[in-house]
Amino acid sequence: MDVSNPEQPKNKILITFGNCNTYFQRQLVSQLFGININDGDMIVKDLVWKTKYYRVEFDMYIDAYDNFSSWFQEFISEEFAALREVLAGVVVVDQYNSATQLNLQGLQDTFVVWMNTDSRVNQELVDEVNDQLLQVEGNTFELVNLHSTGDTNEYGEKIGIPRFKEIMDTCSWKNCNIDYLTTSSTANSTNPDVSLEWVFQRMQRARLKHANNEMDNREAMQIAQEIAEELTGREV
Template sequence: MTAVGVPQNKILVVFNKNRIPQTLQREFLQRTFDLPIENDSSDSIIKGIIWKNKYFELQLDLYIDEFEDFEEFVYEYCLDEMSELRSVIAGIIIIDDTYHFEDNKLVNKLQTDSGSETSSSFMVIGNFEGDYEEEDIAQWRFPSESMTNDEDIIAEYVPLDKHFRMEKNSLGDKVGVPGIKEKLDLHEWNPNCNIQKLDQIQPTHPPSNMDVDISAIINQLRDARINFQTHKDQEEAKSIATALAESIVVKQSADFSCPDI
């Protein structure tokens, strides 16, 4: 349950103080949340940030913090005294450059030991460690496939590079700052955030083509998910999803139809 009258629209961004310099912190915040260059990102709270995509917009507040000892940060965040803060946090973004899989228990503890307040929040680990090869990016993006321990991963991992050049891995998944932004786009925001719908998906019937554009279909489905989550009216949302599915079926049928003999 959120604090009375307070929207669950706060994003907590936490940096490893000893590993992520202030200049890198500032650039990450500016690029991720489209802050103006002249904005003083050293402030611990930045209010009224407009988060906007093709389908909705809402106002966010950034809570910016640092840690020297990750375990100590987790312990303090899970204290009963922090329950009111946790109730208004929509998501936590942890930025480090030395994160290792043995820290999974601490990350999971942020969710499991902090009470029901965090059940609807997301958690992302952004890692600046090293220069990534394509196969490394895919591994970090899907860590459960290569893990050797028994910990279930609650947080999602997004590799970052200090030159902010990464956008997608070889599988077409968004990484870098675009990967962080995608988490916010796909998050199921609490209705108390006063989400403003901007558009809705309109089914189209593209020309027949023997080459099926799989990436376009994936993008349509991703857009559909974002759009679906912005509709409070479930019947309206279902009709949009059905229309999209029908448009994809029509495209597939047209692409694979046999020519008349």
């Protein structure tokens, strides 16, 4: 099978660890994906991600590195182009460094999450970084803090591991065989052409404008109506 074919399903999740022992790797994979892995596992096939709306099968690739810059240069090389074509998501588990540069070209329809392991990085900094990233058109990168306290930030948005699971829930799973679990009444009232990812991004941008006092209540209501119309496929 030619995995470089753009019509191939994007049903692989790559998780790579920097300077983490194998016990921590097993523990975190269990927390993030609800599965148990063994020491030395590099590929785990036929996994299932299930939400209240759908279920989809995926494979997990597990990697590790000593130097992220070297690993990333290898990852974005032509040699690994076929792999990048089938990735639904990339998860980097390491201490976050604001100086780290990521060239995410060639990762269309692929989310990239940096799971910060540095307890000195607080949630306020994480929110600030993500607010800046929201302003970058086409950005698919997000910083998630493993040391967050609680499940939500001051805006009521999920943080930490709950946020990662939310990212997985709203993954596009392009070209994948998705088994939708919605009831017929829900399916008939929802526009199938609108992705949940679009809804979350729209809401996040609105929240950013509101936080910066760039949006009044009237504009907020207008955005809410636009989202409702997109979801239902009709005016409300």
